[in-house]
Amino acid sequence: MKTLKKIGVLVAAILLVPAGIQAAPTGGGPSVNQVLILDNFDSGSDRNSVGGTTQGDEEYPGGCLPAFASASTDVFGGQGKSLKLDYDVTVPNSFSYYWSKTGQSDIEPGSSTPLDMRSYHYFSFWIKTKEEAPRFGIEFHRDDDGNKFFVLGKDTVSKVPATRFVMGENTDQWRKVVIPFTSFRQFKDWNNIMELVFVFENKNRSKKGVLYVDDILFGSADPSGETAAAPIETKEVFGYFKINGAEVDGKTVSLGQQNDLELFLKNIPSNLERILFEVSYDEGQTWNSLKTFYEHRPGESYKYQWMFDKAKKPGLLRASVSNIHGVTTAAAGPFKLKG
């Protein structure tokens, strides 16, 4: 009888677990920030990284023309491609937009697969613009009735002004925008998300200009509070840094033509978003990415094979870690390069 009673208690306990509770994201344990890249624009295609279509607005008044920037001065991290939005909403009452679907197109024209974002907690991207306090809106569209179409007036729109989520006012640099999901107040739930929209409106102070955008992503970590904002300290994470299988000691490294770079972190902080292998040709004032990692697995190292151009002037190499707010610190290096 005792045993049966125990089983009864156990069953009751299982039944008491409230429905709708989200399992922790799998793959790296609950403390690792899981990052989903919506678009890094490097392919230069109008399909984003999850296979969704993207589109600007060429119908004036109110226009927003998307293009891909690839000049090293305009591009995020000095390599690959970034999105360039050329917007003009100078005509009174005009507005314009750029949208990106969070899922692939479905069979019926105009329909697409909604994305379940319930295990994520923030939305983020990087911008570069001449405006100190850029004014534009970020909108998400949700497919409430699950018919794979977003219908204005039937399905939910949630919109926030991006301005107060932009980090800093430096117009010469790329700035990070981090928006906690809790700021999108109209959404009761984050399943069935259909599309992201950048919105430019005549009523805002930014009526005409260029907005560069890159690395649009979602993260599972809690973006608020001191833990999220804390810079990641080198001593907290550094395990080893190897070039061609040998641990680097000292300040100078000799490179061959083909070099295997490997960084190992002894610890993955919960606010880690990005790992970079970077090179600088101006004594460390600016850093260009060789390789970016958004996927973090405890116990696994970050590896990249770098083809070194000996004709280039000597530079510096480092591996860096970047937190949710984009605060970047060197995890290894900088090392002086010797050909």
Ligand SMILES: [Ca+2]
């Ligand atoms: Ca890019």
Ligand SMILES: [Ca+2]
């Ligand atoms: Ca719908």
